[in-house]
Amino acid sequence: MPDRAPRLLRSICLRLVTIAAVVLVAGLACATMVRFAPGFGVDERELDPRLSAESIAALRSQNAGDGNIGHFYWHFLAGLLHGDLGQARTFSQPIAQLMKDRAPATAQNIGYGLALAWSITLAAAFAAAALQNKAAEVLLSAASIALLSLPAAVVALVAVIARKPASIAIALALVPVLYRYSRNVIAKNCAEPWIAAARARGVSKGRILFCHVLPGASPQLVALAGVSLNMAFGAALPIEVVADSPGLGQLAWQAALARDLPLLVTVTGVVATMTLVANACAATVNDALRMEHA
């Protein structure tokens, strides 16, 4: 099909434009929410009795500085175009620096967490499919049910007690969800008539699994992979806070508690971009796969 490439390109472009639009609106909406939330522009230092009235007045006027939201956002975007994200109010550090310092920890947490979660999930799902053993199936299901019922923060606590890094907690939070979906997908594909035919012809179990079931299940698994990145981000916030891991999740939490407007808008923008790009990638790969099949 000669028009496949341009079609794919067009869909990618469209997705990029959507992402940009969503991120821009998200930034503005975030800024508005923070600006009008109670506690904006207050500073713990105001409670320091040693400060003179003049100093407290100065603190207040300094913090109320970015009061007009349209004005703030316009300047923020203009700064962004110049590659300058501005200064975080609470950390008295440039935001770009803060993000650079904190991103590796989160990338590591999420990266290892996802890798581990997917290894466990796929191993378990294939094992369940290959073994066709009722007991093993029940055991795996029971484990996933129990894990699914545990709140992420509790999982994080367990990881902390066991002196395991935050990535393990993220993996443990993801595995049951991933297992559940991938197990269903694989089971559904195993039930297809051509698999039964292959089995009847005496094709080996492993060959059936990897040459027939996996290709059929891959579009859905790829979509799940995209979603799993989002889930990992979602899980990273509470887990990083509980486990005291110095990543973006913890930074976001501190920024929220301190009502640090520019920092929060930046973090929101970054997280939104990451999740949207992950979704879009999964969707694009899916489109490509679907076209291949067509």
Next chain:
Amino acid sequence: MTRLQFISVLLLIVTYSIALGAKLLAPADYAVQFRETPNQPPSAQFLLGTDELGRDRLSRLFYACQTSLLLAPAAAALSTLLAAIVGTAAGYTGGWFEKLTMAGVDLFLSLPWLFLIITVRAVLPLNVAPAISVLVTFAILGCLGWAASARVVCAGVRNLRSSGFMLNARALGCRRSRLLAMQLAPNVKPVLWAQFLVSIPVFVLAEANLSMLGLGVAEPLPSLGGLMRELENFSGLSAQPWRLAPLAVLVVCVSAFQVLSRGREVEA
């Protein structure tokens, strides 16, 4: 019904009876502080011991079940309902409407809703009755939790729309309303059920986190999430394993729901 499902139903019946009958069953009021006997281990008088202020843990657990196990599923149902409406509309209509809705979902997911919640607290009077504040909390949670589920529902509906039986039904001239009700709904149900269950523990805990922002269940009213905040002091847990009771109740209940939902999946 398998044996496991039977046990699950039984467990749920027991917990919900306890939750509903907390007032009759609880040995003490949840707020009474037996100040002479704080931090007691389980005994004949206090079956689960007492907390730091000498309140009976068992009674507090019963009342906590009442708040959390009744309201968290309600919030989960609300958010699943919203997800079903948005997801079905987007997935069934398709085209640009679906794209726009999903962009909206992405937008919704990336916003820090925490601040909305803080603002709601500022609008509510400080003296609002605890029951109302709890209801508001769970209502907000229900209204905010739909987006991720909507995405899943939308994908499910999209797949169903192009599936054989739907095409058949449409070719046979089935009306749209009938198509939605008779063909689509039964097939979307397992997805919704799964989403509903996954969100229950999330809401139980979210409530606990919100109580830290002044919008959760206020002292002295207990909630499962609130009781579980004690787990933050984990270093004493091995010596006082009975403090894990709220977590155990939560896990058992949600697991029971899960077992029931799996059964449905198999049927579907």
Next chain:
Amino acid sequence: MKIKICLLLLALAITVPGFGQGELRFCLHADPKTFNPLLVDDDASEAVRYLTGGVLVRLNRRTQQLEPELATAWKVSPDGRRIEFTLRPGIKFSDGTPFGAEDVAFTMKSLMDPELHSPIGDGFRSANGDMHFQILPKNRIAITFPAPVAGLDKLFDQVSMMSAHSPEKERAVLGPFVVADYKPGSYVELKRNPNYWKKDSAGRHLPYLDAVRLDIQQNREIEVMRFKRGEVQLINSLDGEYYDRLQPQMRSELFDSGPSFDSEQMWFNQSPAAKIPEYKLAWFRSTQFRQAISSAINRQDLVRLVFNNHATPAIGPISPANKFWFNSKLKPHAYDQSAAIRLLVKAGFRMQGGVLHDAQGHAVEFSIITNAGNQARERMAAVIQQDLAGIGIKVGVVTLDFPSLIERMTRTFNYEACLLGLNNNGLDPNDQMAVWLSSGDNHQWNPAQKSPATAWEAEVDKLMRAQASATSATKRKALFDKVQEIAWEQQPFIYLVHKNALSAVSKEVHGAEPVALSPQTYWQIEKLRVTIERASR
């Protein structure tokens, strides 16, 4: 052969427990907000400043007396406006720049820059006008302030000297350590200052330690866990609950230094700008109502249930730990619910079916706000709730995140009662000026008044101003004793407890003498040693 001997020596060095050359580790609970010693206003930055900064005089945390550091002698003039320091000769900053009178003048000028808004600088600001410096022969410098500054010499305990000439600016320090590395969210690494001036009695250069590593750890529970594992060696302030939990295994490593300088208190909103009904404001403004509430609260139960007995019932704004300023003539507030009811009846309230009503027939109920995430405070609120139920008052408790709480306290005045703690870093009542002056921003129950709302507030204003300009310590003490008496009588703040200063020091650390005053465990950091061998637990 040589290599073998080296290896052998190395092996010996590793296995034999020895002193010194070690690294001390403990936790900060947040990132330091600044490394500029003059701008410090949070605990984490304060810790870094204490470990790296050199000061002219140092307050001995145990005796609460000043001791010479970079200044060998000092003298405050009788009028309290002028202080003269004799500087220690031959001192160098960490980068090798020599230290002298010019640096003192530079530091003070930077500190008093009105644009800086430094809490330490504001302490020196008794009146408008400029300081004058006089650099005198024999390494002496005199600083003259426009008006008398109360407790002038003690204020210098907080002023870390900066270099006027060093190219390294604020990174050139005079304290025992220098900041070597900082990874936001993770740790601050301090290395020994090679130019530190102090020596021990044997002539050995201090500090004994090679390095101090400050791990940034917000979660106290994790901090305690790491202490148990031997990963950190000090905990400066420990909760009573953790203290008791650690007690059975590590009794010898835990210290209860008695009441701390911090207080926990509640107060009613009396501000005319308060967004509460007029009749409630009238209750809150009634002295008898406040006294009744105070005597209906069982402070002993707070101490026992909330702080596991590691606290002391509070009497007034000054903790008994503050040896000089505490007014020992004040009696403890007695817990007596029937006396409370009698007081309320006298003030026109009446009991009706177990519910307290005011003269107009309004049922007495109010809400207490406090900050979220502080379990001790939430439990205190629950105890108070129960206690006040005993005199027919219904109390609601609302926990808010800190910014929302401050906004209600300082901007919208939309609250009825508030439960909060006050951290007292300084010993001197002057540090509480903004709390007691009716015009002060931290006069929380009714801040920033144009003129005193009540006669007793006017009296307190007068006494506070008088003590600030008095120069004799005994006269100041007499005046401030009077303030404490008025506070005891009027109870604008209902003081509840002083938490005890609990700390933990690992067996590996030698030379620590934990005290109540911050920094509790490492106030003599240069004399601490760490055994090299890690004890296995």
